[in-house]
Amino acid sequence: MTKKELFEIIQNGFSEWNQFREQSDVNLDLSELDLSKKDLRYYNFSKCNLNKVNFRKSHLGNTNFTYSSLRHTIFKNSYLRNGNFNNSDLRYSDFRATIIIDCNFDNCLFNFSDFSGTKIKKSSFISANIRESYFCNAKLDDVKLIKAHFERSLFRDAIVSNSELSLVKLNDSKILSSKILKCNFATGMLYNSIIDECTIEESDFSNVLFTSGKITNSEIKSTNLRKVNFSGTQLISDNFTNCDLSMSKIFGVSAWKLNLVNTNQEDLQISDNGEPKITIDNIEVAQFIYLLINNEKLRTVINTITSKVVLILGRFTPERMKILNLLREELRHKNYLPILFDFENSANRDITETVTTLATLSKFIIADISDPKSIPQELAQIIPHMPSLPVQPIILSGQKPYGMFEHFTRYSWVLDTIEYDDDEHIKSAILDEIINACENKILEIR
Secondary structure: OOHHHHHHHHHOOHHHHHHHHHHOOOOOEOOOOEOOOOEOOOOEOOOOEOOOOEOOOOEOOOOEOOOOEOOOOEOOOOEEEOOEOOOOEOOOOEOOOOEEEOOEOOOOEOOOOEOOOOEEEOOEOOOOEOOOOEEEOOEEEOOEOOOOEOOOOEEEOOEEEOOEOOOOEOOOOEEEOOEEEOOEOOOOEOOOOEEEOOEEEOOEOOOOEOOOOEEEOOEEEOOEOOOOEOOOOEEEOOEEEOOEOOOOEOOOOEEEOOEOOOOEOOOEEOOOOOOOOOEEOOHHHHHHHHHHHHOHHHHHHHHHHHHHEEEEEOOOOHHHHHHHHHHHHHHHHOOOEEEEOOHHHOOOOOHHHHHHHHHHOOOEEEEEOOOOOOHHHHHHHHHHHOOOOOEEEEEEOOOOOOOOHHHHOOOOOEOOOEEEOOHHHHHHHHHHHHHHHHHHHHHHHO
């Protein structure tokens, strides 16, 4: 029978067409027919060749397409409700701006198809192959995508809600500026995938494989991320709020500018496969801890910092800088690591934060209180809060300590003030006295 004759039977309505189909078991060739803008409800197109058929703007309610070939078929702007496409081949098809409700696409092939602008609701795509497809501006609500394959697909400005995606394969895909709401991705595969500027809420990603992926600039709220394998993943500028990251594997994770409000980070595994299991409860310090454990050079650096750093405080005028620089040079010769920082000219960071950070790294502090300006504020941030850090005040002969300094002398870790006459006096005698006093105070404190 020719295509023209088959088309005429279709034109006569679904009753005549379906009766004809019951009498014929052959696979009918309807390829390349123009069936656009037609009411094709209740038609039986099962086991037909429908490649390159144009169904644009057609009504396909309760239509049967099971075991059919629909490659390169156009469904653009059509309406599909209660349709059955089970085990059909829909590769390279155009579903743009289509409405799909209560349809069955289980075990179908959709490779290289376009679902941009499509609305899919209460439909099933279990074990469907949807590789390298497009879902730009698509909306999926209450959709079953269990064991579906989405490898190398693109979701942009999409909304996926109330959907079941357990065991889904979304690896090597891009999910951009999209929303994922109340979905189940448990035990899915998203390795090498990119999630950027997305919102994820009240979803389940437990036991997901997300190795070597990227999650950036995203809002993730009340979501289960327990036992996720994040190895080698980049996490940048993400907000994790009320999430559960516990027992996830984070070896090789790069974490920057994360907000982890009320998020459970217990038992995060930082060790690689084949290494003794090491866990930590903070994803942002995981990389540092791993390097500290496994990198001998880094351990040497840490030991150097904590055993040799000396913070030098004072006035940064030309006269006072001569003394401060001399202290720095002489301390270097005695195998210390001096830090000299110009707080008066620091406009980029809060002085309290800077002083506290440098003081925490120091073995002891030398504070020149001659002609003071910012040093009263600096010492006020250090002395009361760091009882294990010796502070050695020095002052130019003939000057008196500023009025409030007397208060600090009551702290046992503030040593007696040493006077100096000039730079030669420091080099010849005073520096050794300073070092001995500080080292002895350290032993006393310990």
